[in-house]
Amino acid sequence: MxxxxxxxxxxxxxxxxxxxxxxxxxxxxxxxxxxxxxxxxxxxxxxxxxxxxxxxxxxxxxxxxxxxxxxxxxxxxxxxxxxxxxxxxxxxxxxxxxxxxxxxxxxxxxxxxxxxxxxxxxxxxxxxxxxxxxxxxxxxxxxxxxxxxxxxxxxxxxxxxxxxxxxxxxxxxxxxxxxxxxxxxxxxxxxxxxxxxxxxxxxxxxxxxxxxxxxxxxxxxxxxxxxxASDAHKRMILDSRATDIFLSVSIDGAPANWLAPSLVAAGIDLDVLRTTLPGRIVAAQENRKRWKDIFTAGHGVGNIxxxxxxxxxxxxxxxxxxxxx
Ligand SMILES: Cc1cc2nc3c(=O)[nH]c(=O)nc-3n(C[C@H](O)[C@H](O)[C@H](O)COP(=O)(O)O)c2cc1C
The missing domain is CATH 3.20.20.70 (Aldolase class I)
Incomplete structure (x- = not known):
């Protein structure tokens, strides 16, 4: 080596x-x-x-x-x-x-x-x-x-x-x-x-x-x-703008930016998420699975x-x- x-x-x-x-x-x-x-x-x-x-x-x-x-x-x-x-x-x-x-x-x-x-x-x-x-x-x-x-x-x-x-x-x-x-x-x-x-x-x-x-x-x-990244994640980035990015502390306890269409597709109600306490896991239980079910991306998506x-x-x-x- x-x-x-x-x-x-x-x-x-x-x-x-x-x-x-x-x-x-x-x-x-x-x-x-x-x-x-x-x-x-x-x-x-x-x-x-x-x-x-x-x-x-x-x-x-x-x-x-x-x-x-x-x-x-x-x-x-x-x-x-x-x-x-x-x-x-x-x-x-x-x-x-x-x-x-x-x-x-x-x-x-x-x-x-x-x-x-x-x-x-x-x-x-x-x-x-x-x-x-x-x-x-x-x-x-x-x-x-x-x-x-x-x-x-x-x-x-x-x-x-x-x-x-x-x-x-x-x-x-x-x-x-x-x-x-x-x-x-x-x-x-x-x-x-x-x-x-x-x-x-x-x-x-x-x-x-x-x-x-x-x-x-x-x-x-x-x-x-x-x-x-999955093809679905890549496609969603092409189809999204900055306004599709949803900031939440509630998915895994730290502030993170999520692609809103992926949250909706995972059955998450965005109005409920807005008032969910920080750290409350609202998606799948296990970390790796959670990040596979719902996609994260930054505000730059609108330029991709x-x-x-x-x-x-x-x-x-x-x-x-x-x-x-
Ligand atoms: C899908 C995804 C996964 C990430 N995973 C990690 C990680 O494992 N460790 C880490 O330090 N940062 C992670 N980050 C943050 C990036 O390293 C970096 O700080 C961020 O993407 C920069 O912002 P931008 O996406 O708007 O360019 C992740 C970001 C994204 C979009």
């Missing part, structure tokens, strides 16, 4: 460590990790086209399957390198909340493969950060407000993923300008990745103008050939009208970004 080289040592600030990574990308963008959507095929297509690819460790059903996905990444990247390409760095998302019983074993595997970027989410990244830095990787943690960002920075992360209002999956609820400005008040020596509703290369450029180092693009990548191969989408984003510059 050939392992990716760790980042060059001696970078003085966290932001510079992240910039060393960004310099290996065609544009400063990450194809965000998405449960039941991202897989090695999608991540490799992005990396091959110059955008950071990723997947969540918990997108696999077992440690053995994660092992297989990590092998696929290493082999796929080696193939790209053998063909003369310089693939973009890749990332794995780890849920660091104590409720994730697979976390210690998954972290151990991610360490063994020296994954160059670890996207931690939920809970406090805590001692994971020193371990991630120990193999030369960059650690970026999901946050939705300034307090979360302060705690992540105290834990030593290299940057925060500022999840603003309108993001797919578990979303923030703060306007992106307001969130960026509050987070940047904490300093300039860490990286910020901006998430929520970004679908074009021009949006990536706009995120930079707002003070972000990188853009985090999820929903746009659901509608790609490689994404594991095709299902291209991921590399073609990346080329389009790169051209749009360059035109915007």
């Amino acid at each position: 050939s392992l990716p080289a760790p980042l060059p040592p001696g970078k003085s600030t966290a932001r510079e460590r992240v910039r060393a990574l960004t310099g290996r990308l065609a544009i400063p963008a990450i194809a965000a990790p998405m449960f039941l959507v991202s897989n090695p095929a999608l991540a490799l297509a992005c990396c091959g086209a110059g955008i950071m690819g990723s997947f969540p460790a918990h997108g696999t059903r077992s440690r053995e399957e994660l092992h297989g996905w990590l092998d696929q990444m290493v082999e796929g990247l080696r193939r790209l390198e053998d063909s003369g390409a310089a693939p973009a760095p890749w990332a794995v998302n780890l849920v660091v909340h104590p409720s994730n019983s697979r976390y210690p074993a998954d972290l151990e595997l991610v360490e063994r493969y020296r994954v160059p970027v670890v996207l931690t989410s939920k809970g406090a990244p805590g001692e994971a950060i020193a371990r991630i830095h120990g193999w030369g990787a960059v650690a970026l943690h999901d946050i939705a407000n300034r307090r979360h960002a302060e705690k992540a920075l105290e834990a030593g992360v290299d940057g925060v993923i500022a999840v603003a209002d309108g993001a797919g999956g578990h979303t923030g609820t703060i306007n992106p300008f307001a969130l960026m400005n509050e987070v940047r008040q904490l300093g300039e020596d860490f990286a910020v990745v901006l998430a929520g509703g970004l679908t074009t290369g021009r949006d990536v450029r706009a995120a930079e103008a707002m003070g972000a180092d990188l853009a985090y693009i999820g929903t746009r990548f659901i509608a790609t050939r490689e994404a594991m 009208d095709d299902i291209p191969p991921a590399a073609e989408l990346c080329r389009r984003l790169i051209a749009q970004y360059r035109a915007a510059r």
Whole structure:
């Protein structure tokens, strides 16, 4: 197994460590990790086209399957390198909340493969950060407000993923300008990745103008050939606009954006959902099944009208970004 080289040592600030990574990308963008959507095929297509690819460790059903996905990444990247390409760095998302019983074993595997970027989410990244830095990787943690960002920075992360209002999956609820400005008040020596509703290369450029180092693009990548999302999920994204996105805390306890037509199809009364207490499970019982029955997406759906191969989408984003510059 050939392992990716760790980042060059001696970078003085966290932001510079992240910039060393960004310099290996065609544009400063990450194809965000998405449960039941991202897989090695999608991540490799992005990396091959110059955008950071990723997947969540918990997108696999077992440690053995994660092992297989990590092998696929290493082999796929080696193939790209053998063909003369310089693939973009890749990332794995780890849920660091104590409720994730697979976390210690998954972290151990991610360490063994020296994954160059670890996207931690939920809970406090805590001692994971020193371990991630120990193999030369960059650690970026999901946050939705300034307090979360302060705690992540105290834990030593290299940057925060500022999840603003309108993001797919578990979303923030703060306007992106307001969130960026509050987070940047904490300093300039860490990286910020901006998430929520970004679908074009021009949006990536706009995120930079707002003070972000990188853009985090999820929903746009659901509608790609490689994404594991069901055809029904992909079709619903093409048919939906921002007004079809329904924010609810009640489905699984955290604010999340859902495609309203999928809630209705699952027999959920939207008026009842509006007044259902947070954390009350109103869909299927088991988490994996719940996310299969009903679909999540961000406000960007209204700007998505095709299902291209991921590399073609990346080329389009790169051209749009360059035109915007
Ligand atoms: C279908 C779906 C699944 C997601 N699953 C995860 C996940 O497993 N882990 C995670 O950190 N974020 C997850 N997210 C959030 C994304 O990583 C990212 O923050 C979000 O998609 C950005 O907003 P956008 O969809 O508007 O581009 C998910 C988002 C979507 C749409």
